[in-house]
Amino acid sequence: MTAAPRTVAPATVRTTPADAVTPAPGRPTRPRPGRRLLRLVSPIVLLAVWEAAAQTGLLPPEKLPAPSAVLQTGWRLTAEGTLAVHLLDSLQRAAIGLALGGGLALLLGAVAGLLRIGDDLVDPPVQMARMLPHLGLVPLLIIWVGIGEELKITLVALGSFFPIYFNTYAGIRDIDERLVEAARTCGLGQLARLRHVVLPGALPSLFLGLRLAIGAAWLSLVVGEQVNAQTGIGFLMMEAREFAQTDVVLLGLLVYALLGLLSDLLLRFAERRTLSWRRGLKAT
Amino acid sequence: MATRPQGDLSPVLTADGVRRSFGATVVLDGVELAIAPGEVVALLGGSGSGKSTLLRILAGLDPDASGTVRRPLHQAVVFQEHRLLPWKRVLDNVSLGLTGPDVRARARAALAEVGLPDRDTAWPAELSGGQAQRVAVARALVREPELLLLDEPFGALDALTRLRMQQLFIRLREQHGFAALLVTHDVDEALLLADRTLVLEGGRLVEDAPVPLAHPRTPDDPAFGTLRRHLLERLGVAA
Numbered sequence: 079m080t081a082a083p084r085t086v087a088p089a090t091v092r093t094t095p096a097d098a099v100t101p102a103p104g105r106p107t108r109p110r111p112g113r114r115l116l117r118l119v120s121p122i123v124l125l126a127v128w129e130a131a132a133q134t135g136l137l138p139p140e141k142l143p144a145p146s147a148v149l150q151t152g153w154r155l156t157a158e159g160t161l162a163v164h165l166l167d168s169l170q171r172a173a174i175g176l177a178l179g180g181g182l183a184l185l186l187g188a189v190a191g192l193l194r195i196g197d198d199l200v201d202p203p204v205q206m207a208r209m210l211p212h213l214g215l216v217p218l219l220i221i222w223v224g225i226g227e228e229l230k231i232t233l234v235a236l237g238s239f240f241p242i243y244f245n246t247y248a249g250i251r252d253i254d255e256r257l258v259e260a261a262r263t264c265g266l267g268q269l270a271r272l273r274h275v276v277l278p279g280a281l282p283s284l285f286l287g288l289r290l291a292i293g294a295a296w297l298s299l300v301v302g303e304q305v306n307a308q309t310g311i312g313f314l315m316m317e318a319r320e321f322a323q324t325d326v327v328l329l330g331l332l333v334y335a336l337l338g339l340l341s342d343l344l345l346r347f348a349e350r351r352t353l354s355w356r357r358g359l360k361a362t
Numbered sequence: 363m364a365t366r367p368q369g370d371l372s373p374v375l376t377a378d379g380v381r382r383s384f385g386a387t388v389v390l391d392g393v394e395l396a397i398a399p400g401e402v403v404a405l406l407g408g409s410g411s412g413k414s415t416l417l418r419i420l421a422g423l424d425p426d427a428s429g430t431v432r433r434p435l436h437q438a439v440v441f442q443e444h445r446l447l448p449w450k451r452v453l454d455n456v457s458l459g460l461t462g463p464d465v466r467a468r469a470r471a472a473l474a475e476v477g478l479p480d481r482d483t484a485w486p487a488e489l490s491g492g493q494a495q496r497v498a499v500a501r502a503l504v505r506e507p508e509l510l511l512l513d514e515p516f517g518a519l520d521a522l523t524r525l526r527m528q529q530l531f532i533r534l535r536e537q538h539g540f541a542a543l544l545v546t547h548d549v550d551e552a553l554l555l556a557d558r559t560l561v562l563e564g565g566r567l568v569e570d571a572p573v574p575l576a577h578p579r580t581p582d583d584p585a586f587g588t589l590r591r592h593l594l595e596r597l598g599v600a601a
Contacts, residue, residue, distance in 0.1 A: 256443065263421055
């Protein structure tokens, strides 16, 4: 009697995940509204406990101030204009570093991906350099470029170089050779093939590279701005630490987190608009 | 080995001494071929006989082959897979690489000819296999080719769709008068569509025979059956 359910069990276990996948393959199913609310409960409870603990003095404010205090500080610094100044400086560093590192990575990745000689000459040194944790290069970089703006920008550029290089390279290599061939029979020359086949074919990979690069850029900035900066979110945090303004330190962390979230959202929006052809692909 | 095409019309395509080897394996060992304007030639052969290799050479896609191939100015290729660019809408796929005036209007006309006038804004991924192959045919047709190279173009389709595509091919050929080289492993398809059949074996064309059947052709015609048996025997399949 006990044997019967046991033999049935594996079959039912196997069918359930398959059923779950069928509605929309490749697209994560969105949790239902009820579940989404449920998932909000524990973060809110944590925040409330933190707030209560800080208000009652259980948490000393110099160790961890209340969330409301952090928000108040944020409001004060925004109203003073201080936050905007530091934020703009940080953004500028990120943008310049990303443009330099990403631009070079795009160029070298394309050369290595498109040309055999480029692959032979460019790829080996890049593969070796990848093994170095770029944040570990800070001491060497200080010797090379000093402790000024150059250091921050170099760090961001280094951090964003590798994800973009590797994804450009892989994106080009993964293009279906048969599509390139079909384009040739349609009379497309080398440049036209680059524009109509290679670039759009590599675009999903390029977006992935850019997303990873932006993450790496923020990370590099966090480290870089703690070395002798006069402005920037990192400087704001380091200065606050010296005066034991824990609320400002927390605010800096919050800003970094929001920057990461915002850039990711923007990029995902751009990706959805540019790669709309993939939606049709996933639906079939 | 190939017969000269009848009449004094110069062929749209000639190939002389085409050789191709992959490592030590010789796939094509001196293929001679001429296709007359408007002539439909079916190229048969077992799998691995080098049919597709020959077609790729004729299409100019194989730089490592030796021999001389003289191609027409306008030729187009339809592959077994549709090979549409997934990131371009149907109309942009059809007009890919086209130059001259009214590119879009010409592409629309070609789409209408293959029976898909209202799918111009669809993504390739939204099409069925047969529809995608129709678009691939439209993409070839819009180039107004003197010669159409087809590499098992209907091989990946279901039986009903394949029959419809064969009808479409006959109709388009009557309207446009292009010459075609049709690589196929389907003897019935060859006899339905072609004016001449070639059999590739051991790297050479070992058979070159006209198909003396009047149109419209049907497989239940006794003469069709005779030719079919003969070709199958030639391909090493006992009837």
